[in-house]
Amino acid sequence: MEYVPNILFAIALIVGVGFFTRNVKKLSRNIKLGKDVDVSDNKPQRWKNMARIALGQTKMVVRPVAGIMHIFVYVGFIIINLEVLEIILDGLFGTHRLFSSLGSVYNFLIGSFEILAFLVIVAVVVFWIRRNIIRLQRFIKPEMKGWPKKDGNLILYIEFVLMTLFLTMNAADSQLQQMGAEHYVQAGSFPISQFLTPLMSGMSESGLMMVERTAWWLHILGILAFLNYLYYSKHLHILLAFPNTYFGKVKPKGQLDNLQSVTNEVKLMMDPNTDPFAAPATTDAVAVPEKFGASDVMDLNWVQLMNAYTCTECGRCTSECPANQTGKKLSPRKIMMDTRDRLEEVGKNMDANKGEFKSDGKQLLDDYISREELWACTTCNACVQACPVSIDPLSIIVEMRRYLVMEQSAAPMELNNMMSNIENNGAPWPYNQMDRLNWVNE
């Protein structure tokens, strides 16, 4: 009987980590549905970006209030995980405060965990107020209705509860230590939870042990549950922010890629040695791609799909977007959310069809992202600049415009005029190329 808790804990840990692994596999499979893209260039800059933007939170503090609060939660999350390591080992081996032999270092650590836990609670409360009382513009945009709003609040509730459980556990523990209860070694310092102990005064030793054990179990089970909630939530950014900033754009923001498939065709067209009447080559040395641009998630590259899973729906992109600020339908955040939703739909379709995607008559274009949104973009890069985790919504917009123009000839009429002007006289306006130098003498 003695080992029942250990066994139960081991089972919980295996189930929790097992489900998480399954979700990670699914995530990785879905991301790999994207096209290959070469991101092997400029490694030093990539590591630097990850260190500065993800680890160093440099983009977060551009908006100081949210930025500093976010650092509390972020540092709290990372540091308090040291404590989770002890909790897991204690759970498996039936020990209590396994690391307490570290002495004063241990006391310092527990003390700082408590302070961080308190700061996390403060930040979470401020975040909740910003979302629900102040109702900041960017949190109440149309794309935030329903699940995204609920998701945002749920994360805050879970974090609040986990931190409260952690502090409650410590409060009961310190009481038990003072009573000299068996098994409860004298260890740790409790700068925050000491304020909770008065609530427990007069409780019996067994009552306190009940509180301590309950808080301990709920805390670790909560963490395991939260780990598995990530896949279904915008909160995935806590993991993906790191690879996403590494694989983010290292070229100048203004540089769009040149489609290689187009280059091949244009070179062929411009080569005077090409025989226009030659039979098409039987070998597919210059394989014509299935389509130009993107109408669905599989046409995007895997970094763009990872972008979609990384998005935490903070809406900084949308709040900086000139189209959105002037009442147009375009919201860069919605572009990312739609991409993820569609990708999830494709993933579920594959799960239901033994790993094969069966056409469902839907696509990212029109069923999720409308043409009106795509044509409202000024390609100004404000969204890309604003994103704290290096997401590039603009690249998806351009890829979808490419599909509309090159596959469907579905550009707005004025743009078709502009393009035929360029074709005919080398300028977006209908002027004669012979007049190009007239400005000198005007």
Place this chain on the structure above:
Amino acid sequence: MGEQLRVKTMQEFMAEGKQPEILFWVGSAGSYDDRAKKISRAFVKLLNKANVDFAVLGQEESSTGDVAKRAGNEFLFQMQAMMNIELLNGYEIKRIVTCDPHSFNTLKNEYPGLGGTYDVLHHTQYLKELLDQGRLTLQGETYKGKRITFHDPCYLGRANAVYEAPREILAKTNANLVEMKRHKTTALCCGAGGAQMFKEPEKGDMDINVLRTKDALETNPNIIATGCPYCNTMMTDGIKAHEKEDSVTVLDVAELLANSI
């Protein structure tokens, strides 16, 4: 008709067996748009003043294809790019200067992948170079004490991180430079980018250029300075929408400098 400008084409340089210091890429706006033509003229006035041996492509120049690319027409872009690259490489062009941040961006960043690698500068960067080298000097009286606010063009600023060159040379006019609340990395677009210049905006509750000129007017300026022909058009229209065309003017950095020599 203004004063006589000295402009030579690449063909003329070739005929003389010479190479110019720089090629001035005029761009479609700078060639045809009535407002932008004045910017081209102002820039050339400065080049003449500094005795820069420069060339233009003249009738051989054709659209960079940038706007087609942003509209999604990669075919048209690459056709234009490869035609231009063939021409530029044929002339063995090394250094290009342009007044249009969109041409600047595409020539600098997108042409190399198609075989056209050049040292490409925005005219504000090149003018700074001329001033630093002492080839060009300003008298610094015309705009002394005038309130000037600089609107960052997206394709110069965010797209290529050029923020200082236009500000440094504006400061040399002795004007009183005032910044809009959103400037440099957070500057709001004028609304013309991404091929919007050539189409009606989507349905909304305001035009982007009106919002951006509101930013500018909040600084209470005498002059709104820009470094892009499209921004210039958008800001000028914005000023009209706010009925401020009598008290505020929109000028390119090159024009401000040309009025200060």
